[in-house]
Amino acid sequence: MSEPEPGLVERLLRFDDRALGRSISAIEAGDPQALATLRGLRARGGSARVVGVTGTPGSGKSTLVDALVAVMRAQGARVAVVAIDPSSPYSGGAILGDRIRMARWYADPHVFVRSMATRGHLGGLAAAALQVVALLDAVGFDRILVETVGVGQSEVEVARAADTTVVVLTPGQGDGVQAVKAGLLEIADVFVVNKADQPGAERLVNDLRGAIGLAEAPPAGAWIPPVLATVASRGEGVAVLGGAIARHHAHLVARGGMPEVRRERVRAEVRALLTEAARRALADIPDAALDALVAGERDADTIVAALLRRAGEATA
Ligand SMILES: Nc1nc2c(ncn2[C@@H]2O[C@H](COP(=O)(O)OP(=O)(O)O)[C@@H](O)[C@H]2O)c(=O)[nH]1
Ligand SMILES: [Mg+2]
Secondary structure, three states: OOOOOOOHHHHHHOOOHHHHHHHHHHHHOOOHHHHHHHHHHHOOOOOOEEEEEEEOOOOOHHHHHHHHHHHHHHOOOOEEEEEEOOOOHHHOOOOHHHHHHHHOOOOOOOEEEEEOOOOOOOOOHHHHHHHHHHHHHHHOOOEEEEEEEOOOHHHHHHHHHOOEEEEEEOOOOOHHHHHHHOOHHHHOOEEEEOOOOOOOHHHHHHHHHHHHHHOOOOOOOOOOOOEEEOEHHHOEOHHHHHHHHHHHHHHHHHHHHHHHHHHHHHHHHHHHHHHHHHHHHHOOOOHHHHHHHHOOOOOHHHHHHHHHHHHHHHHO
């Protein structure tokens, strides 16, 4: 087994930007030494609250995340942001105004922002993102905000794996319909109708509340997702959103305690890795194995076992 690099853990625990950045890149690349560092730190984690923010491109997720950072910093929380979005301001893909807005956090040692590539993760995007979240939790961030575009299976998976999932919609055409199609209604713990300064916002809020009310009667004590209106670009409604996120977290803790919240998160991490390993095994069934099966020389289940073993070795 690989050993963590000397001195690195101490730097990570001081929120050293470069140490964090390098470790995250290495985790993304599946580097064994970085995974060893994560393993060594893992037991320290468990106090972060992880909030996923998802929605269509341009719905205002980055603006909202930035405003949430301000709200959470005002409460003294140490905040990390992971943006899985190729056009995110953190990766330099955004317009100048966005980058200037984010720049105000560079001087704050208790805010860390990082973008992640959507492609090129051997074990899959969702698993890599959840391992990055585990690292940020372990080094001591109190809040971890994960921005993902709410399209694409792994992006939705990442959002779902957060403790609290915020789904951002806008009064623009067909946004509600798109959200239903992408399965976003099922994963939302909190709905945000952003750009509430634009026409149609009130109607979308009412439609969503109606849709939630139409769902099967929830079991007693179940969480019913609130529908909030925000104008992220002016910070309006963002403190209320922060309150809703805190209430949802309290609900989770009341239901199962923090260990259970955390177990659900690592369950998602393991499930993401397992799904990716199985997907690789499926994509790579050798003709020779099929020929052997047809010829009666091998069983289908021993072939499956061998394929899974091989996919597992590639992941390990
Ligand atoms: N009118 C209006 N514009 C907003 C609001 N929130 C964000 N925007 C703008 O919408 C655009 C996209 O925002 P961005 O946060 O990058 O969206 P993302 O792609 O979902 O991350 C930017 O020009 C923002 O300034 C809002 O509440 N009202
Ligand atoms: Mg964005």
